[in-house]
Structures are given as structure tokens and as C-alpha cells.
Amino acid sequence: MTDNQVTLIQTSFSKVRTIADAAATLFYERLFTLAPELRPLFPDDMSEQKKKLMMMLGMIVASLKDPETMRTMLVSLGQRHMSYGVTTEQFSIVGASLIWTLEQGLGKEFTPETQTAWLAAYHAIATTMSEAMVEA
Numbered sequence: 001m002t003d004n005q006v007t008l009i010q011t012s013f014s015k016v017r018t019i020a021d022a023a024a025t026l027f028y029e030r031l032f033t034l035a036p037e038l039r040p041l042f043p044d045d046m047s048e049q050k051k052k053l054m055m056m057l058g059m060i061v062a063s064l065k066d067p068e069t070m071r072t073m074l075v076s077l078g079q080r081h082m083s084y085g086v087t088t089e090q091f092s093i094v095g096a097s098l099i100w101t102l103e104q105g106l107g108k109e110f111t112p113e114t115q116t117a118w119l120a121a122y123h124a125i126a127t128t129m130s131e132a133m134v135e136a
């Protein structure tokens with residue numbers, strides 16, 4: 001990921017944060033529409049989960065220029081996800097829901113360059129989490 005891509009991700013995420021709850025709601029609605037079989041993995045009441053997701057994304061996005069911190073965070077997040085019954089195959093549908101949500105939330109500001117940057121970031125995040133899940 002280039003410095004410019006990190007800037008695009010950090011700038012776009014700071015805008016999504018201003019509509020954090022709406023964005024998280026859109027994200028999970030999209031996820032459960034695309035993959036209804038994932039719904040039972042989550043609690044009935046999603047309000048805390050939405051907050052946790054946005055907070056964790058914020059921490060990941062803030063650590064993009066600090067690979068060691070990011071790696072430590074993602075390895076531990078990946079290991080926790082194993083205990084939730086998540087499989088590595090489920091990462092692509094979550095990634096697709098995230099990109100879709102960003103597009104909805106940011107509108108025209110979600111430029112092709114911003115999309116490419118997020119795809120690269122999500123790929124890196126999912127790879128590190130998945131490796132930690134396979135190795136754990």
C-alpha cells in the first residue's frame with residue numbers, strides 16, 4: 001500500500017465515522033442479505049457489535065503506517081474470530097459488504113482510487129487475520 005493509498009483510506013474513513021452507526025447498520029444489513037446464514041453467528045441485539053466494528057476499523061485504519069502494531073492487532077483479532085466460528089472463506093463476503101457500505105456512505109467521494117486503496121487494505125487485513133486463524 002502506498003502512502004497516498006493510506007491517506008485516501010484515512011481521509012475517507014474519517015468521513016464514514018461521522019455516520020458510524022448508520023454505516024454499521026448498512027454494513028450488517030448488506031452482509032445478512034448477501035449471506036443470511038451468517039446471521040446466527042451474531043447476537044440478536046447488534047448495537048454493541050456495530051460500535052465494536054467501527055471502533056476496531058478505526059484502530060486498524062489508524063495503524064496503517066505502523067505495520068507491527070497493525071499485525072499484532074490483526075493476529076489477535078483473527079484468533080478471536082476462530083472462536084466465533086468464522087471461516088477464512090467468509091472474508092470475501094464481508095469485504096464485499098464493507099466496500100459496498102463505503103460506496104453508499106461516501107457517494108461520489110468514493111473514487112476509483114479510494115476503492116482500489118480499500119481493496120488493497122482489506123486484502124492485507126483479511127490475509128493477516130486468516131493466517132492467524134489457520135495457524136492458531
Ligand code: HEM
Nearest residue numbers: 038041042043052053056057080081084086090091094125
Ligand atoms: C476487517 C475484518 C473484520 C473486523 C475489523 C472485525 C471486527 C470485529 C470485532 C471488533 C468484533 C467484536 C469482538 C472482538 O473484538 O473480537 C467482531 C466479532 C465478530 N465478528 Fe468480526 N471482524 C472482521 C471480520 C469478520 C468476518 C470475515 C466474519 C465472518 C462472518 C466476522 C464475524 C464476526 C462474529 C461472528 C463476531 C462475534 C459476534 C459475537 O458473538 O458477539 N468478522 N468482529
